[in-house]
Amino acid sequence: MMSRGTAQPVVLITGDRRVPGEVRVERWDKPARLLRAAKRLAVLWGLAVVSVLIPIAHFVLVPGLLIAGPIAAYLRFRQESGVLGGEGSCPFCGKTMTIDDHPDEWPFFETCEACHDPARIEKPEVAAPAAYDNEPTGQT
Ligand SMILES: [Zn+2]
Incomplete structure (x- = not known):
């Protein structure tokens, strides 16, 4: 598999x-790490956009995911x-x-x-x- x-x-x-x-x-290698980080950022920011549609929860989800995106991407980038x-x-x-x-x-x-x-x-x-x-x- x-x-x-x-x-x-x-x-x-x-x-x-x-x-x-x-x-x-x-x-x-560095380009692969950048790609992985970009994917992670895209997923989290994509979820942030989608969660705009969820009533009440969007007050937490949208800012939370927007902040978590770059942090998760950075951690991913550092992972060699x-x-x-x-x-x-x-x-x-x-x-x-x-x-x-x-x-x-x-x-x-x-x-x-x-x-x-x-x-x-x-x-x-x-x-x-x-x-x-x-x-x-x-x-x-
Ligand atoms: Zn066992």
């Missing part, structure tokens, strides 16, 4: 269970890469798990639709950074 981006192997972790999975990560989504097996119940799109920030969490258990999703090659207090497993 999705062929954009580059494949990124991941590990889905619940407790001490680790299951491999895969997501697709896309990087956007993103996880488009992917698939893996739930480490808890073993069912196929769809990974939604996320910002390119690791690790992130995804909730299994079948058992509603959150799985932590990490890049497999990541050496545990000092900031993370992982339980010591290695004996030297």
Whole structure:
């Protein structure tokens, strides 16, 4: 279904269970980021125009969307890469798990639709950074 981006192997972790999975990560160059930002702005300002027609709610929606437009567009422009989504097996119940799109920030969490258990999703090659207090497993 999705062929954009580059494949990124991941590990889905619940407790001490680790299951491999895969997501697709896309990087956007400046013109692509501008385009994405412009689309976001167009959608929100388009909604602002449409919500003029909604009685009472338009007092909040129209100014709200007009302000939110440039902010959302700016945030979108700053985003240089993103996880488009992917698939893996739930480490808890073993069912196929769809990974939604996320910002390119690791690790992130995804909730299994079948058992509603959150799985932590990490890049497999990541050496545990000092900031993370992982339980010591290695004996030297
Ligand atoms: Zn599950």
